[in-house]
Amino acid sequence: MNxxxxxxxxxxxxxxxLERDAGATSGQVRSRLTQARYAALAEASQSSGMWRRSLAAxxxxxxxxxxxVAAVVLVMVLSTPRHAAPAPSFQTSAGxxxxxxxxxxxxxxxxxxxxxxxxxxxxxxxxxxxxxxxxGAEAGESNENGG
Amino acid sequence: MPAALRGDVDRSHSNAQTAQxxxxxxxxSVELKAFxxxxxxxxxxxxxxxxxxxxxxxxxxxxxxxPAAEWKPLFYRILENRIRDVQRRRSxxxxxxxxxxxxxxxxxxxxxxxxxxxxxxxxxxxxxxxxTMVALQNALKALPHRQQQVFLLRAxxxxxxxxxxxxxxxxxxxxxTHYFRALRALRAQLGDLx
Numbered sequence: 587m588n589x590x591x592x593x594x595x596x597x598x599x600x601x602x603x604l605e606r607d608a609g610a611t612s613g614q615v616r617s618r619l620t621q622a623r624y625a626a627l628a629e630a631s632q633s634s635g636m637w638r639r640s641l642a643a644x645x646x647x648x649x650x651x652x653x654x655v656a657a658v659v660l661v662m663v664l665s666t667p668r669h670a671a672p673a674p675s676f677q678t679s680a681g682x683x684x685x686x687x688x689x690x691x692x693x694x695x696x697x698x699x700x701x702x703x704x705x706x707x708x709x710x711x712x713x714x715x716x717x718x719x720x721x722g723a724e725a726g727e728s729n730e731n732g733g
Numbered sequence: 734m735p736a737a738l739r740g741d742v743d744r745s746h747s748n749a750q751t752a753q754x755x756x757x758x759x760x761x762s763v764e765l766k767a768f769x770x771x772x773x774x775x776x777x778x779x780x781x782x783x784x785x786x787x788x789x790x791x792x793x794x795x796x797x798x799x800p801a802a803e804w805k806p807l808f809y810r811i812l813e814n815r816i817r818d819v820q821r822r823r824s825x826x827x828x829x830x831x832x833x834x835x836x837x838x839x840x841x842x843x844x845x846x847x848x849x850x851x852x853x854x855x856x857x858x859x860x861x862x863x864x865t866m867v868a869l870q871n872a873l874k875a876l877p878h879r880q881q882q883v884f885l886l887r888a889x890x891x892x893x894x895x896x897x898x899x900x901x902x903x904x905x906x907x908x909x910t911h912y913f914r915a916l917r918a919l920r921a922q923l924g925d926l927x
Binding site: 600633 | 752757760761764766768769778782785786789790792794865866885889916919
């Protein structure tokens with residue numbers, strides 16, 4: 587590609603024609619363009635004014651706000667009581683385990699009774715409780731004698 | 734507010750007034766050419782005016798605090814985007830209208846967009862221009878959009894390759910290619926304009 591092969595005179599003539607064309611713009615269009623320019627300048631003035639006001643406000647309020655935040659943070663840090671480290675606790679999805687739960691889980695025999703789950707042990711225990719103390723005592727004696 | 738801060742604000746107020754004046758001069762210097770560029774691309778006076786107005790507002794709103802040397806490429810970049818937006822909306826509108834069952838040729842006749850291909854120019858002042866001007870306008874309209882815009886930015890607005898590339902959002906090599914092809918096409922249609 588070589589632009590030089592097209593004479594500069596051709597480009598100049600084109601430019602002159604286009605300038606002439608632009609200069610022949612109607613008054614109505616010129617008026618509309620002037621209105622548009624004033625609207626744009628008003629917009630620029632408005633945004634510039636807002637920017638200046640916000641800059642001044644920032645310069646005034648930022649140090650004060652920063653000092654206030656620092657003071658609040660300092661007060662919070664100093665006023666927070668220093669606790670001893672809490673005792674570790676076992677967590678499950680149901681919440682914290684109590685000591686009673688831990689001892690139950692560590693008792694293999696008790697756990698086996700619970701895990702049987704057929705209720706036979708509890709039925710037997712209930713039936714035993716309904717027996718008279720005397721019968722219970724006799725049964726105990728006979729067991730002791732028989733055993 | 735402390736006096737030192739008031740002084741800063743006063744100084745910035747004075748700077749803002751200077752910038753405002755510079756912006757006013759810049760907009761006044763580009764508005765006619767920008768309108769012509771938009772009108773050549775959109776072939777519709779109202780759409781061209783709207784596009785130029787939007788570009789002015791956007792430049793003032795978002796880039797007024799930039800150095801004045803950056804305004805021209807930024808302004809034409811915004812204008813180019815607006816022109817593209819209008820062209821896209823037209824394209825969608827035309828597609829939708831062609832699907833509508835009640836769409837008829839009679840509506841096309843009333844639609845100003847349907848008459849944009851007319852070789853006759855709408856502005857009365859164009860009548861006073863000679864045949865060469867009319868031929869140039871028609872040749873410009875026949876150019877592909879990128880070639881047309883690159884050519885107008887360089888030949889009418891006087892932007893260099895780098896500025897044109899920034900305004901068009903493309904590489905400098907692409908600008909040179911588009912400009913060369915536009916010149917070649919115009920010369921083929923118009924001759925040497927001697």
